[in-house]
Amino acid sequence: MPDTPTAPVLLGHEPGSFPHGVLAERHPAIIRQVREAFPYGPEQHRALDALLESCAKGAIEPLPADAHDRDRWDTWGMREYAGRSWFDVPWLWSESYFYRRLLDAVGYFTPGPWQGIDPFRPFKTAELDATETQEELAALDDLADRPADAQARALLHGSLWGNRADLGFRLSAEGAGTAAAAPGLVADDSDTLWSLLDTAGTGTLYLVADNAGRELVPDLLLVAHLLTHGHIGRAVLHVKPYPYYVSDATTADVVDALRRLTGAGGAAAGHGHLLWSALADGRLTVRAHPFSCAPLPYEDMPGDLRAEFASATVTVLKGDLNYRRLVGDRLWPPTTPFADVTAHFPGPVAALRTLKSDVVTGLDSATEAALVAREERRWRTSGTHALIQVRV
Numbered sequence: 265m266p267d268t269p270t271a272p273v274l275l276g277h278e279p280g281s282f283p284h285g286v287l288a289e290r291h292p293a294i295i296r297q298v299r300e301a302f303p304y305g306p307e308q309h310r311a312l313d314a315l316l317e318s319c320a321k322g323a324i325e326p327l328p329a330d331a332h333d334r335d336r337w338d339t340w341g342m343r344e345y346a347g348r349s350w351f352d353v354p355w356l357w358s359e360s361y362f363y364r365r366l367l368d369a370v371g372y373f374t375p376g377p378w379q380g381i382d383p384f385r386p387f388k389t390a391e392l393d394a395t396e397t398q399e400e401l402a403a404l405d406d407l408a409d410r411p412a413d414a415q416a417r418a419l420l421h422g423s424l425w426g427n428r429a430d431l432g433f434r435l436s437a438e439g440a441g442t443a444a445a446a447p448g449l450v451a452d453d454s455d456t457l458w459s460l461l462d463t464a465g466t467g468t469l470y471l472v473a474d475n476a477g478r479e480l481v482p483d484l485l486l487v488a489h490l491l492t493h494g495h496i497g498r499a500v501l502h503v504k505p506y507p508y509y510v511s512d513a514t515t516a517d518v519v520d521a522l523r524r525l526t527g528a529g530g531a532a533a534g535h536g537h538l539l540w541s542a543l544a545d546g547r548l549t550v551r552a553h554p555f556s557c558a559p560l561p562y563e564d565m566p567g568d569l570r571a572e573f574a575s576a577t578v579t580v581l582k583g584d585l586n587y588r589r590l591v592g593d594r595l596w597p598p599t600t601p602f603a604d605v606t607a608h609f610p611g612p613v614a615a616l617r618t619l620k621s622d623v624v625t626g627l628d629s630a631t632e633a634a635l636v637a638r639e640e641r642r643w644r645t646s647g648t649h650a651l652i653q654v655r656v
């Protein structure tokens with residue numbers, strides 16, 4: 265990025281700022297919710313109390329000496345940040361480490377009865393079981409009567425707005441591709457994305473998933489459509505190796521989503537069975553790379569992951585956190601070119617994201633001015649706006 269001036273990395277130290285609110289209010293609330301959702305024993309309660317106190321008082325403690333991933337976290341910054349305030353280190357690092365510590369507190373990595381029990385599972389399954397999900401899946405039957413191109417655009421919007429836990433394809437199906445169908449879009453490079461996906465069945469899509477439940481379901485539906493209609497020949501779905509940021513998708517969540525689809529009947533079940541057999545014959549692969557839970561920007565990705573993404577026809581990164589990691593979790597001026605801040609990424613890359621943090625790039629100045637005039641800063645974090653940005 266030779267000509268792009270750098271921008272400050274987001275920290276959580278400023279009271280009243282969005283990152284500060286996440287560390288000071290959201291994290292303690294998550295601890296309380298997890299504690300109430302499971303019949304944990306005294307050991308877990310004590311560890312949760314300790315984490316709550318650490319979050320409030322602000323001192324980061326290192327992982328236990330025998331933690332299986334201690335070396336990895338050492339190289340990811342733990343040596344540098346242990347002993348400092350949660351509020352004074354990069355916000356991305358603080359948040360990621362919080363989730364790692366929360367899993368420790370509930371015994372997720374410790375041999376014993378709680379090992380491998382996802383502390384967020386009740387929240388994820390509630391979403392899959394919600395009547396809204398049933399209604400959204402039923403709407404696929406109507407969508408199936410529309411031309412393939414309209415279906416594709418509706419499913420893309422479903423995947424995009426699913427990032428707001430809202431499948432969205434019923435709305436988008438009314439007039440996919442028109443401005444009216446996407447009133448909250450602040451940038452829309454979808455035509456470029458479609459041209460990349462026009463591979464006559466030879467290309468490979470890497471889709472880096474974000475949330476489980478009502479985001480992962482439309483992500484999977486989009487992949488099913490792209491495979492069925494020969495836009496791509498293969499898809500690789502990257503999920504998290506362990507529970508993260510409450511609702512981030514793991515392999516177990518992919519299984520739950522697929523079972524939800526195959527059990528839904530109608531067109532949804534057809535998509536579910538297609539994906540099930542694509543997993544069996546290798547047209548769809550699930551990957552859970554350790555770096556997917558790293559507290560670092562994608563610019564720092566390891567060589568094996570870089571080589572994978574370099575082989576993709578296009579890599580689609582879903583959600584706000586992936587966006588932050590893609591552009592470096594910095595407070596860029598919103599008109600900073602997206603192509604400049606993603607130049608480090610190996611191969612064509614697309615971001616599909618609703619805006620849920622202060623980080624944004626690639627806006628034109630008129631769009632930015634209109635958003636600021638109407639909403640001051642709220643548009644950056646409210647999740648009511650979205651973007652599709654592509655760098656070829």
Ligand SMILES: O=P(O)(O)OC[C@H]1O[C@](O)(CO)[C@@H](O)[C@@H]1O
Pocket residue numbers: 286290359427474475509582583584585586588618620621
């Ligand atoms: O699920 P998403 O879209 O990645 O959003 C996660 C978001 O949660 C927050 O970290 C707050 O916890 C956002 O700022 C963040 O980017």
